[in-house]
Amino acid sequence: MPSKPNRRRCVLALGLGLVACREPASSEGACLSPGRPVEEFTMIPLIDRAPEAPPWASDLAWYCEEPPPEALLHGTYRSELIWVDGEACDPCDLERIASLAVTQVCHGEGPPTMRLLCGPIPLSLHSWQRKGCAYAVATTNNCISD
Numbered sequence: 001m002p003s004k005p006n007r008r009r010c011v012l013a014l015g016l017g018l019v020a021c022r023e024p025a026s027s028e029g030a031c032l033s034p035g036r037p038v039e040e041f042t043m044i045p046l047i048d049r050a051p052e053a054p055p056w057a058s059d060l061a062w063y064c065e066e067p068p069p070e071a072l073l074h075g076t077y078r079s080e081l082i083w084v085d086g087e088a089c090d091p092c093d094l095e096r097i098a099s100l101a102v103t104q105v106c107h108g109e110g111p112p113t114m115r116l117l118c119g120p121i122p123l124s125l126h127s128w129q130r131k132g133c134a135y136a137v138a139t140t141n142n143c144i145s146d
Helices: 007-015 094-105
Strands: 042-044 060-062 078-085 116-121 132-140
Touching: 060 078, 078 094, 094 116, 094 132
Parallel strands: none
Antiparallel strands: 042 060, 078 132, 116 132
16 A cells, blocks of 8 residues: 655645645545445435425435435435546545536526535446446535535
8 A cells, every 4th residue: 555645745736736645535524425326216205204395396316325314305405416527436526526516407596505415326338428427416496505
């Protein structure tokens, strides 16, 4: 196992905009939890769980292995899959995933906030399809929600 790069060299590299230093995240929750294959998603009915849901509320499609947090079960959220191009799937590159999620999902007014759920979601791709990964996000009012 290679040793961690010198912290001073990492700070310099990051300051220059390089991605040469990748230290493992030390804080819990720094990476997305794994997702299920897209064919194995679960529909979570919200009619009984969210009696005060708005009339446009629908069931929640759940792609993650862990159960959904209670904050997503009040009927105003829906889940969507977003696509991140690239050869490798990095569930710890939250900034890149979030920035691409905004362009794919947010159509509302004002600055969006984020709720990334899980991923990558295993997909079967053909050799002619572009390389990349799918991630699940929670959205409300045509914008990603926190």
